[in-house]
Amino acid sequence: MKPEDKKKLKLAAVDIRKGIMESTHAAKSGHPGGSLSAADVIAYLYFHEMRIRPEEPDWEDRDRFVLSKGHAAPAVYAALALKGFFPMEDLQTLRHIGSHLQGHPNMNLTKGIDMSTGSLGQGLSCAAGMAKGAKLRKKDINVYALCGDGEMDEGIIWEAVMFSAHYKLDNLCIMVDVNGLQIDGRTSDVMNTDPLDRKFEAFGCHVYHVEGHDFESLDGGFRHFHENHGSGKPTVLLMDTEKGKGIAYMESEAGWHGKAPNDMQYKLAMAELEAHRMALEVL
Numbered sequence: 001m002k003p004e005d006k007k008k009l010k011l012a013a014v015d016i017r018k019g020i021m022e023s024t025h026a027a028k029s030g031h032p033g034g035s036l037s038a039a040d041v042i043a044y045l046y047f048h049e050m051r052i053r054p055e056e057p058d059w060e061d062r063d064r065f066v067l068s069k070g071h072a073a074p075a076v077y078a079a080l081a082l083k084g085f086f087p088m089e090d091l092q093t094l095r096h097i098g099s100h101l102q103g104h105p106n107m108n109l110t111k112g113i114d115m116s117t118g119s120l121g122q123g124l125s126c127a128a129g130m131a132k133g134a135k136l137r138k139k140d141i142n143v144y145a146l147c148g149d150g151e152m153d154e155g156i157i158w159e160a161v162m163f164s165a166h167y168k169l170d171n172l173c174i175m176v177d178v179n180g181l182q183i184d185g186r187t188s189d190v191m192n193t194d195p196l197d198r199k200f201e202a203f204g205c206h207v208y209h210v211e212g213h214d215f216e217s218l219d220g221g222f223r224h225f226h227e228n229h230g231s232g233k234p235t236v237l238l239m240d241t242e243k244g245k246g247i248a249y250m251e252s253e254a255g256w257h258g259k260a261p262n263d264m265q266y267k268l269a270m271a272e273l274e275a276h277r278m279a280l281e282v283l
Helices: 003-027 032-037 039-049 070-083 088-093 122-136 155-166 196-202 215-227 263-281
Strands: 064-067 143-148 172-178 206-211 235-240
Touching (some): 003 039, 003 070, 003 215, 070 088, 155 172, 196 206
Parallel strands (some): 143 172
16 A cells, blocks of 8 residues: 555545544444544545545445444444535534434434445345345446444354355455444353354355554555455455544543543544644645
8 A cells, every 4th residue: 555545545544433433422323432443444434435425425337335333333434424415514413303313323314324224233244135136237336334242243244255255245345343242241241253264254245354443454454455455255344443443531441332432532532633634734
């Protein structure tokens, strides 16, 4: 990856994190922890990987993205605003009555959202259907689905994976945000789903471990995905991440799964992110 591309992605990730804090603070509710852990891969997808047109959000041949862990909507909304799908000011309306930015993605309300999600596990099934549809229509369309590691508890996840392997959906990239925490605590305590890599491999997928906050590692993972086109196997990227990444007082704290920052916490977070952004700009 070129240094200028990496810098662009790092700046985008900081801006996405700022958008997450801005929207959840304004809403006084939401899910900042899992949104922050996914900010880097979402920056990579929207600013480097996916073929999309903000000026033509319903472009038929666009790549598709499904946020299966729908509670991380603040991260996707921030990326969409930064890409120009709608004004940045709209982020302050998160979860407000009448807003097009609800607590979970709604494809009927928000430009750039390809699938309504929220009930965990179902998003991946929708993504698999999209990938199968692209195959049937002989379209060069990639489908990307972002899941949480807590979401691996859901049986429908494994039905979708079995379907994807059976129908040879090598145009499907399944990303798992492995931050080790879910709303009730550590994933290993709530429902231990390890070893995820061997499970996905047994279901017929290519599996790669990546560092979810390192753009070189993410770049390598998505290169593998493209190299696997024609293999007849879905690609799974198991991303090692940290819940609350980028905000010191939120990092690795399960309590920030579904709690918004108060005024003081918001100011601390925004100051930390702005200092990070300024440091990146001088590089």
